[in-house]
Amino acid sequence: MHRDIAVTNKESLVYWLDECIKDLHRLRGMVKDDQAGLEQALVDAWEARARWMLGREGDDATPTEGLKASDQFMGMLLGDTVAKRFRDMGEQKQDPTIYRRD
Numbered sequence: 001m002h003r004d005i006a007v008t009n010k011e012s013l014v015y016w017l018d019e020c021i022k023d024l025h026r027l028r029g030m031v032k033d034d035q036a037g038l039e040q041a042l043v044d045a046w047e048a049r050a051r052w053m054l055g056r057e058g059d060d061a062t063p064t065e066g067l068k069a070s071d072q073f074m075g076m077l078l079g080d081t082v083a084k085r086f087r088d089m090g091e092q093k094q095d096p097t098i099y100r101r102d
Contacts, residue, residue, distance in 0.1 A: 043099045050097040 006013055030038035094100070 046099045047097050054096065 027038075027041070030041060
């Protein structure tokens with residue numbers, strides 16, 4: 001089945017593989033020579049994923065609640081219900097699509 005999908009969509013598949021290779025090459029260059037650019041690219045990727053996970057689109061989307069890496073980790077360790085209670089204990093609502101460096 002997977003073979004058939006790849007064979008019938010080979011032009012599209014080759015295009016997207018080429019795009020991934022280009023992105024990997026840019027990422028390689030940043031790892032090698034541009035640490036500031038690498039950090040910004042990782043922050044941008046984190047924020048884009050947060051917006052995607054919240055179902056938001058565009059850079060100007062500002063949800064009122066959502067995901068932080070610490071919230072996700074706490075949810076894995078304690079369960080979502082307990083993690084939510086900890087979050088709700090006095091934490092101010094912040095934009096979850098903005099990476100916090102603290």
